[in-house]
Amino acid sequence: MIQSVFQPDDTPIVKLENITKRFRTSRGDLLACNDITVQVDKGISLGVVGESGSGKSTLIKTLQLLERPTKGNVWIGGQNVTLYSEKRLKPFRRRIQFVAQDPYSSLFxxxxxxxxxxxxxxxxxxxxxxxxxxxxxxxxxxxxxxxxxxxxxxxxxxxxxxxxxxxxxxxxxSPEVLVLDEAVSSLDVSIQAQILNLLQRLKKDLGLTYIFISHNLAVIRLMCEQLAVMYLGRVVEQGNSDEVFRNPLHPYTRSLIAAIPAFTNNGVTPLPSESLLGGNRPSATDLPKGCAYQTRCPFATEICFREEPKLEAMGNGSLVACHNAMSASDNA
Amino acid sequence: MNRAMSLNSVIGNREQLIGARASSWRRMWSRLTKNRKALIGAIMVFLIVFLAVFANWISPYAYQQADFTSLNQGPSLSHILGTDSLGRDLFTRINYGLRSVCIVGFGAEFVELTVGVMVGALAAYKGGWVDNVLMRLVDAVASFPSFLISMILVTMMGRILPVMLLAVAATSWVGMARVVRSQVLRVRQTEYIQAARSMGASSLTIILRYILPNAMGPIVVAVSFGIPANMMAEAGLSLVGLGINPPTPDLGVMISEGQQSIMSYPWQLIGPVGVFIIALLGFTFLGDGLRDMFDTRSRR
Structure with a gap:
């Protein structure tokens, strides 16, 4: 249904197709991932950003096949491995390896x-x-x-x-893909830089492709060619990371980028106004009708409360799920 | 040629940096010997087990051999811990008594460990209703007065060693089941188990290679504290007159007899009690030391 903006020459190493993951909880169903499609081609690293609870980790668990998706398929090297037994999965696991957030607890x-x-x-x-x-x-x-x-x-x-x-x-x-789940966020900033340097060197020397989960946008911009922004279990914006950073179209992406404090010549960039970050996030077990971002979106119009936006290709090649993507960016 | 040489030197250099690795036994040993309390405990335990195992060779007399010419004698060269009211050598009887105590102590612990590991691991592994049913069973058994249950079992099934062993183990396996369950639960949800799964390790590999070694510490400690507890329970049964049938020597029985003659022949109490104290303290010290040893944070 939704195609990545990057048309592959050969089969993608990893492809997550219409992944939906639903957890049953005492407070009702929790839709951790809602119809997510991403693919990773050789040499084109993917960054996934989103706040906690946006479904990033569930997506990665699904990719590792530690959790099986409720709906949708996981393709590794052109094979649909979604329902493979552990035994049949083993050779596929080799191709994707994983670095966890807290190194100490992930080592034996x-x-x-x-x-x-x-x-x-x-x-x-x-x-x-x-x-x-x-x-x-x-x-x-x-x-x-x-x-x-x-x-x-x-x-x-x-x-x-x-x-x-x-x-x-x-x-x-010798995997083809390395999945890094918040791999540097638990480290000191100076150590972070060392590890990032190492990762960049390895990427170049070993021809690795990364899937980088982070809430640190700068890190993702540094490491990844492709970016997917997640909000409450959905991908709201996806595209070439340079393009997304230069020209963010979804209001959520824009608020994320605007919230990065950066040094300018004589100080720090001002943080965005209240209207851009305000509002409460709805509960994941009780999503409102229409767009999930409606509660916080300064540009929400009547259609946003009625209809859920679909990911659509925009002029710059990004995929954006917003009814008012164009007008919102004009207003900025 | 030149390159080969430099490669060799690189490898040589590498080996030098890596250095030799102390074997895990040697590291365990050095850690144990650095902990003086644990070392003393280990020596005491070794002594006790040695006496119990080699009772036939060490003891100068047969345990049932009465000598009516030397009743109630104090310690002397021929009877180093004295004799009892039938003229039997106390040292000999203590050695054999230790044997019963050790059989009950270790044997009951073995039963507890087996049942506890099976119940605890199954509960932690399956989770859900299996966990619920098993742990409620554990709660129910834990709420029994354990000494009373042991007494009833021994009274019903006879005063022989296997019954004593089972009577002691009958209620105390629940502690082990709880420890095992909590350990397996703790280890199972750690990130390294997830890492192992994403590596592609099979369930069996995960259990044997990652869960068990990392769940071991508290279990070993529980075992080393469980053994003296079992010995105490057994001695307690003997003390109230439900010990092993005479003439088989039993420390508890000896203590209760010695206590009756404490004023006239104190060595008949001091000998058995002293040895029993050594046994209990030894295991407790060792358990303490093991607990420190398995504490990864303080591990060096």
């Missing part, structure tokens, strides 16, 4: 750094002990951890080092 606490890094090789039964050891040392050098930590345990390392270990472990299976 009972294993050394080297064991942690080479664990994926063990799980996939690819190499013997000696080869795993060599590979671990190699990966440690690649991500810049001193080999003197080879036999250390995760809790003996700093947060930045732990994140490097997590990245090394994710790289052990």
């Amino acid at each position: 606490p009972n294993m050394t750094i080297a064991q942690n890094i080479s664990e994926p090789l063990y799980v996939h039964g690819i190499s013997d002990k000696k080869e795993r050891r060599d590979k671990a040392a190699e990966l440690m050098e690649l991500v810049g951890i001193s080999l003197s930590y080879f036999h250390s345990f995760p809790h003996e390392l700093s947060g930045g080092q732990q994140q490097r270990v997590a990245i090394a472990r994710a790289l052990a299976l």
